[in-house]
Amino acid sequence: MSDKAEALARALGQRLAARGESVTTAESCTGGRIAGAITDVAGSSGWFGYGFVSYSNEAKQRLLGVSAATLAGHGAVSAATVAEMAAGALRESGADWAVAVSGVAGPGGGSVDKPVGLVWFGLAQRGGVEKVFSRRFGGDRAAVRAATVEVALAALVEAVDAAPPLRG
Template identity: 60%
Template sequence: MTDNELQQLSIRLGQRLQAEGASVTAAESCTGGWIAKVLTDIAGSSAWFQRGFVTYSNEAKQQMIGVSAAALAEHGAVSEAVVREMAQGALQAAGADYALSVSGIAGPDGGSDEKPVGTVWFGFASAGGEVRAERRRFSGDREAVRRQATAHALQTLLDHLSAK
């Protein structure tokens, strides 16, 4: 996905959130703030995006958004349990209507048989109590994985809002 395509996706998501009078926050690990960057590239985004959390280390996940040490120890940072907790913690900390969370292995190192490079978990939470998670596997180099993860997170929330 090109920078222009990410920008257009961010614009559409922002328009949808603004129409709802809703806000979004992001808790990011492998994307390193890329979601927050593409959202805040949009003029006027402060109406629907007020903060993001770059929680790259396990300590940051625990301190900033309340991810439990137990979930990290039992499942690892790249897991369904952790992205669910990330999304819920970010939602609460930001007081937003929706939260996205992302944790994955962008590479080129760090993969395993169970979690190969390109494995990314996504969490989604809403102030209405919905929490869900999904896993995707992306190909390409580190930048490609991170770019695809950013696009997927934004598109998934947009699809969810459009289906309402």
């Protein structure tokens, strides 16, 4: 894990702990690395309880409730899919926040519409606040996955900072 990811995970934990809130992850292309960065933080059990690795389309459907129609119509690497992944992770975990990622880490698997390095991110907060965005990263598979972890954690920190607390 990079120093940046470690610092972001620590910052996220401080904010969530202070608010009495929790986070869950729904990961495809990162294979659990966001959850790994979070659980590297001592005390993370106070604000992290669940992480979902849904690498296959079947797992996205069975674990997170992503619809077959969404996957058929938009594909696994899409705004619609990560939005459903984040919503499903919130529903299944009972957490207050969720981050979902799905992308093409490479070296193969890319297309003209979905090139290697394209990653979609979905953030959701209990109560309906949602943000979906994409980034395209350069480098090899490891670089794409590492950058995805950092962007996901940074987006969570930013979202938590911008939102009013759910409790209190």
